[in-house]
Amino acid sequence: MHEMGIASSILDAVRKEAALRPGMRVAKVGVRLGELGGVDTESLRFCFDALVLETELEPLELAIETSSDDALDLTYLELEEYGPRTTATQSTERE
Amino acid sequence: MDRVPLQRKVLSENDRIAALLREEFSRRGILCLNFISSPGSGKTSLLERTLAALPPSSRAAVLTGDIQTDNDARRLSRYGFPVQQITTAGACHLDARMIERALGAWNLDSIGLLLIENVGNLVCPASYDLGEDAKVVVLSVTEGEDKPLKYPATFFKSRAVIFNKIDLLPYVPLDLELAKQNARSVHPGIEIIETSCTTGHGLDVWRSWLARAISGKSPRSVGSVPAAR
Numbered sequence: 407m408h409e410m411g412i413a414s415s416i417l418d419a420v421r422k423e424a425a426l427r428p429g430m431r432v433a434k435v436g437v438r439l440g441e442l443g444g445v446d447t448e449s450l451r452f453c454f455d456a457l458v459l460e461t462e463l464e465p466l467e468l469a470i471e472t473s474s475d476d477a478l479d480l481t482y483l484e485l486e487e488y489g490p491r492t493t494a495t496q497s498t499e500r501e
Numbered sequence: 502m503d504r505v506p507l508q509r510k511v512l513s514e515n516d517r518i519a520a521l522l523r524e525e526f527s528r529r530g531i532l533c534l535n536f537i538s539s540p541g542s543g544k545t546s547l548l549e550r551t552l553a554a555l556p557p558s559s560r561a562a563v564l565t566g567d568i569q570t571d572n573d574a575r576r577l578s579r580y581g582f583p584v585q586q587i588t589t590a591g592a593c594h595l596d597a598r599m600i601e602r603a604l605g606a607w608n609l610d611s612i613g614l615l616l617i618e619n620v621g622n623l624v625c626p627a628s629y630d631l632g633e634d635a636k637v638v639v640l641s642v643t644e645g646e647d648k649p650l651k652y653p654a655t656f657f658k659s660r661a662v663i664f665n666k667i668d669l670l671p672y673v674p675l676d677l678e679l680a681k682q683n684a685r686s687v688h689p690g691i692e693i694i695e696t697s698c699t700t701g702h703g704l705d706v707w708r709s710w711l712a713r714a715i716s717g718k719s720p721r722s723v724g725s726v727p728a729a730r
Contacts, residue, residue, distance in 0.1 A: 408592075408593055408594055408624070408625035408628060408629075411592070411596075412511055412512070412628070415511050415512055415513075415514065415515075416511055418514070419507070419509075419511070419513070423505070423507070430503070433502060436507075437511060441653070442653050442654045442657045442658075442687075443628065443654060444624050444625065444627045444628050444652070444654035444655070445628065476654060476657060476658065478510060478511045478512060478628060479508065479509065479510055479511060480507040480508075480509050480510070480511055480513075481506070481507060481508065482504050482505060482506050482507055483504070483505045483507060484502050484503065484504050484505075485502065485503045485504075485505060486502050486503075
């Protein structure tokens, strides 16, 4: 139920990190979700995609690993340099 | 592609505020409890029975969260202690910032015990640290004995579980021993209390638990650590 808030917090962190790294964009963000963390994976993906859609962060991949504890952690970011986009579906401007 | 490791909590901003609150509570010797349950388990009734028996010297205060209405605050404000309703306008849990904001309206010098009634929900509140000393989960016997297994996060993170509406036990199919076993399977050290707010059964046990928790908490500035700020 609170996955929208969790997704929003993940994106806040992504934006904060991206601001520290001019010229780079975040392509993927890794999170660790514990089984006792009370966060539903599918619901989080749904909310994450909905919040990324048509924003400057798109395309942004969410990589989820699970653990047996109550983790709700950001684990890594994958960054790439801004450059000519090669994907044909790329439509949003990013500057 | 560069991979940058990030080892931090997703809810680090919430946790940062919660840590500040915990520090503040600790410095002032305020015991803070966060009550979590599904809707209708009797959290508000339990708090009413708790407040009714507390002396003014306990300096209790209550924050009660709901998505809408201030009905709970009105019920709880009859006992002579300060009460604030936090209406979350849709959010299914309280977060640390809501607590920080609400406490801004009060003089913390006049508070010794802060009871937080979370939004009725066994899932989401578990993820949000409010700076409390302990979470207490309330489970009524009209719910299933498998609740601890279905919502393990809340039971795993709670210091105590209160089985409420225990007077209804003869009329409902709940297997109390199995429910306790399930709670212990998720959290072996969880303390178990049985209460009925209707008959008063077990409220003395609950009040002693609370009294012990209060006496276990004293202002840090009383000791050798100089008061901060």
